[in-house]
């Protein structure tokens with residue numbers, strides 16, 4: 001019997017570390033063909049090597065999600081190499097939090113470009129292929145910060161709320177094409193994400209939260225596998241999860 005994962009062609013952005021890497025590893029171990037994008041070529045190369053050594057099928061392409069042509073090239077590479085794309089996981093993101101009064105405008109721009117426009121470019125690249133085949137699954141990564149706002153997190157939260165709004169609009173519009181839509185909103189998960197924080201006050205707050213409560217990245221990978229492995233007529237739209245110890 002199919003596990004809903006084996007043989008599926010899965011494109012993952014932000015696959016060079018953290019949640020994306022953990023997802024690539026779990027899905028590959030369960031028989032998916034993974035097509036991995038991120039900017040760090042060395043990290044992608046060693047991940048592909050590790051997956052293929054373990055019997056998986058994987059390929060990668062250096063991809064900056066702020067460049068729509070590069071996101072299109074990643075999805076095109078999946079189709080050219082493996083014939084189609086079953087699942088698009090828009091995961092790339094960063095979280096340089098700071099209070100608005102600090103006017104870290106370049107970081108605001110970056111979060112909007114990566115966390116929001118990067119997701120839109122992923123949709124633009126994958127939707128025409130999925131529409132044509134009348135099947136597919138879009139998985140977008142939001143956050144607890146896509147449900148709540150706290151001081152220092154306004155712009156990050158805005159991008160993650162936007163990902164949820166966008167995903168719900170997408171969900172409603174793709175009914176004629178038999179495409180599933182899942183938004184996953186994790187709480188604190190131990191990855192390189194806190195490294196993107198440059199503001200000392202935010203870094204101290206986030207560093208403490210992650211040190212106190214963060215859980216491993218395979219928690220996210222299992223949520224992806226759960227959504228993917230449902231029967232085709234079951235669409236898991238939202239998953240919000242936290243470390244059991246996390247209050248926020």
Ligand SMILES: NC(=O)c1ccc[n+]([C@@H]2O[C@H](COP(=O)([O-])OP(=O)(O)OC[C@H]3O[C@@H](n4cnc5c(N)ncnc54)[C@H](OP(=O)(O)O)[C@@H]3O)[C@@H](O)[C@H]2O)c1
Nearest residue numbers: 014016017018019039040064065092093143189191192193
């Ligand atoms: N960890 C958490 O607690 C948590 C909680 C809620 C939501 N999230 C979300 O989960 C997603 C993954 O983050 P993570 O926690 O796994 O952090 P991470 O370990 O820092 O991974 C982020 C990934 O995004 C990639 N990335 C960053 N900028 C990019 C760009 N311009 N183009 C392409 N890829 C880019 C990075 O790769 P390169 O640097 O190689 O490009 C890396 O692979 C993010 O959307 C984040 O907001 C994380």
